[in-house]
Amino acid sequence: MAQAKIRLYLDHPLAAGQPLLLSQAQAHYLFAVMRLAAGAQVLAFNGRQGEWLAEVVQVSKRGGTLRALAQTAPQRAPPDLWLMFAPIKKARTDFIVEKAAELGAARILPVQTDFTNAERIRQDRLQAHAIEAAEQCGGTFVPEVADLAPLARSLDGWNPARQILWADESRLGAAATLAGLAAGPWAVLIGPEGGFSAPERIRLGALPFVTPVSLGPRILRADTAAVAALTLWQASLGDWR
Numbered sequence: 243m244a245q246a247k248i249r250l251y252l253d254h255p256l257a258a259g260q261p262l263l264l265s266q267a268q269a270h271y272l273f274a275v276m277r278l279a280a281g282a283q284v285l286a287f288n289g290r291q292g293e294w295l296a297e298v299v300q301v302s303k304r305g306g307t308l309r310a311l312a313q314t315a316p317q318r319a320p321p322d323l324w325l326m327f328a329p330i331k332k333a334r335t336d337f338i339v340e341k342a343a344e345l346g347a348a349r350i351l352p353v354q355t356d357f358t359n360a361e362r363i364r365q366d367r368l369q370a371h372a373i374e375a376a377e378q379c380g381g382t383f384v385p386e387v388a389d390l391a392p393l394a395r396s397l398d399g400w401n402p403a404r405q406i407l408w409a410d411e412s413r414l415g416a417a418a419t420l421a422g423l424a425a426g427p428w429a430v431l432i433g434p435e436g437g438f439s440a441p442e443r444i445r446l447g448a449l450p451f452v453t454p455v456s457l458g459p460r461i462l463r464a465d466t467a468a469v470a471a472l473t474l475w476q477a478s479l480g481d482w483r
């Protein structure tokens with residue numbers, strides 16, 4: 243069986259014959275780690291123009307060049323689902339971003355809630371995780387990871403056309419169902435280890451575009467809750483149907 247081709251995200255226009263310049267890190271990966279030589283073929287995508295077969299034209303330590311040959315898959319966008327989550331410990335936050343990209347979130351928004359411990363995030367690192375997840379899962383879309391923003395401010399400027407599915411730990415044990423909810427633009431909201439504060443619950447409970455949801459009879463860690471809520475949404479209202 244032929245070996246699966248390497249998939250590479252390139253922030254570069256893709257068209258037949260188009261030369262594609264590699265960054266030093268990409269060149270290191272392709273030529274030093276994977277030992278590709280001139281003529282080897284890889285798959286490239288830029289998040290906008292589908293997936294393309296490309297061949298190695300020039301090998302160099304500092305960079306090198308590919309040439310795009312032909313499109314192998316059309317561009318596919320995930321449903322209009324955002325993930326809002328309160329960042330937790332580094333490895334678990336990385337996990338949340340990686341899984342959100344795999345599960346088909348269109349945008350990832352870290353939010354600072356009353357009980358969020360993290361003061362800042364490394365947006366560039368998290369974005370790199372989203373790119374790696376897209377490369378690995380066969381996707382042609384890379385969700386944007388936004389910078390950390392206070393939840394209160396995100397809610398102040400919220401477009402009410404986008405509904406929020408609030409994973410509400412106080413509904414523990416209720417049926418975890420999205421029955422009766424309509425497809426459309428949504429955002430899933432997951433709290434931190436400490437859950438949501440009383441003022442946050444009052445505010446979220448009063449917003450007409452917020453729907454609280456249970457994630458079953460057990461308290462899930464925030465990283466598990468993010469995966470569970472995205473799965474529930476995708477299966478009920480998203481592109482798993």
Ligand code: SAH
Pocket residue numbers: 408409410411412413414415431432433434435436437438455456457458459460461462463464467
């Ligand atoms: N410390 C809190 C739990 C926080 S769990 C407590 O003891 O109540 C972290 C986040 O995951 C929660 O804020 C919520 O968004 C989500 N979550 C975890 N388990 C859940 C459940 N069974 N139902 C709904 N949301 C849940």
